[in-house]
Amino acid sequence: MRMVGFDANQAFERAMAWEDAGGGNAARHCAGVALNALGHFTEAAQRLEALAASMPDDTPPDVVAEILSHAGLSWQQAGESQRAFTVQSAALDLAPGDPALLVDRAASLFALNNYWEAIDDLNAASAANRDDPEILVFRASAYRHVDALDLALEDANRALSLAPDHPEGLLERGILRRLTGDIDGARADWLTLITLHEGRPAADVARRNLERMDLKAGG
Helix, strand or coil: CCHHHCCHHHHHHHHHHHHHCCCHHHHHHHHHHHHHHCCCHHHHHHHHHHHHHHCCCCCCHHHHHHHHHHHHHHHHHCCCHHHHHHHHHHHHHHCCCCHHHHHHHHHHHHHCCCHHHHHHHHHHHHHHCCCCHHHHHHHHHHHHHCCCHHHHHHHHHHHHHHCCCCHHHHHHHHHHHHHCCCHHHHHHHHHHHHHHCCCCHHHHHHHHHHHHHHHHHHC
16 A cells, blocks of 8 residues: 555555465455556446455444545546445445545535535535635635635635645635635735746646736736
8 A cells, every 4th residue: 555655556566466365355455546546547446346345244334434435536536426426425324424535525526516515525524624724625616616605715714724825725715706806816816826836736727817817807
């Protein structure tokens, strides 16, 4: 598992050798995670989901939930949000209230345009981790998609009070400020983001937003 982060190919080969040597379900779990790291998302998801289904009845629920959580992330990365949601729901049946699983399922719901349901999961996750800026920024975006801009701004402001340089937080608050007519505030957030995080995806989006805003103002 540690090797996956720096040499996924070698991790997969070692996992397969371990399975051949009798490593069993632990080796298969490692192989599935390595396949995900290599970009073989569908195969990884299928292997991990099958592994979870094949675990002995006396397996601790949190172990099966962890395998299902990995399968769900693989389905997400494969673009199969409905499959991800189904697997993540099964994982939450085994590990009710797990904040990381709730956030993962919220991402699947968000991708399926089920924003209020995503907000429900994020509310539950936030109840367990009230000071997590990632959850707050994610929920701000979900609120924006249902036009609850006041609630969205409240979450974005709270996230940035906890992590002032948070790139997605600066991007999201800039979007919300633009939508509520605070053009100077939007510009300030996006310029800060570009200055602090040049080259990151959020900074690239901020730059494009600034260009469009300036073009509209000039036209």
